[in-house]
Amino acid sequence: GSQVAVKKLSLQSNQGNREFVNEITIITGIQHRNLVRLKGYCVEADERLLVYEFLNKGSLDRALFSNNLLLPLFLLLTKLKIPSAGSGSNVVLDWHSRFQIAIGIARGLAYLHEESHVQIIHRDIKASNILLDDKLQPKISDFGISKLFDLDKGFGFTSTKVAGTL
Structure with missing residues (x-):
């Protein structure tokens, strides 16, 4: 079998259910190497x-952060050591790796904004919503507050509502 990640959504608020449905609707219709892949979902009672x-x-x-503390500037200017998941070894995130991660994120966003059959505005891009695979390939995740944009209706949409999370 293969390993999977399971995200359990809170239904304490109506927004939790909206985000769940939104994430399924958006992520099932798109596929790109820099977007996380949804393998499936479960709706059972309140789960x-x-x-x-x-x-x-x-x-x-x-x-980028160690124990939730910002790494000293000199480490950011040289290289970062990332504890590898499940092993005691460290992965070095050098400038080339960081550049490739930035390019991958940009490719994922370009796909969402321009190349997908529907245009999607993620609305919550941040480091914690970018996941890295074993080759440090970045994948954009967490589409709960994303918006679909209908190009046929033009660019008349304006929102003054703040979106995103910290």
């Missing part, structure tokens, strides 16, 4: 589960 591919290097924020 809402999303089953994703497992990305063993964790999130980009884990790579």
Whole structure:
């Protein structure tokens, strides 16, 4: 069998159910190497589960921050050591790796905004929503507050509502 990641959504608020349905609707209709793959989902009684591919290097924020503290500037200017998931070895995130991660994120966003059959605005891009695979390939995740954009209706949509999470 293969490993998967399971995301359990809270249904304490109506927003939790909206985000669950939104994430399934958006992620099932798109596929790109820089977007996390939804393997399946479960709706049973009050349980809402999303089953994703497992990305063993964790999130980009884990790579950029150590114990939730900002790494000293000199480490950022040289190289970062990331504890590898499940092993005692470290992965070095050098400038080339960081550049490739940034390019991968940009490719994923370009796909969402321009290349997909529907245009999608993620609305919550941040390091904790970028996951890394074993080759440090970035994958955009967490489409719960994303919006579909209908190009046929033009660019008249304006929102003054703040979106995203910290």
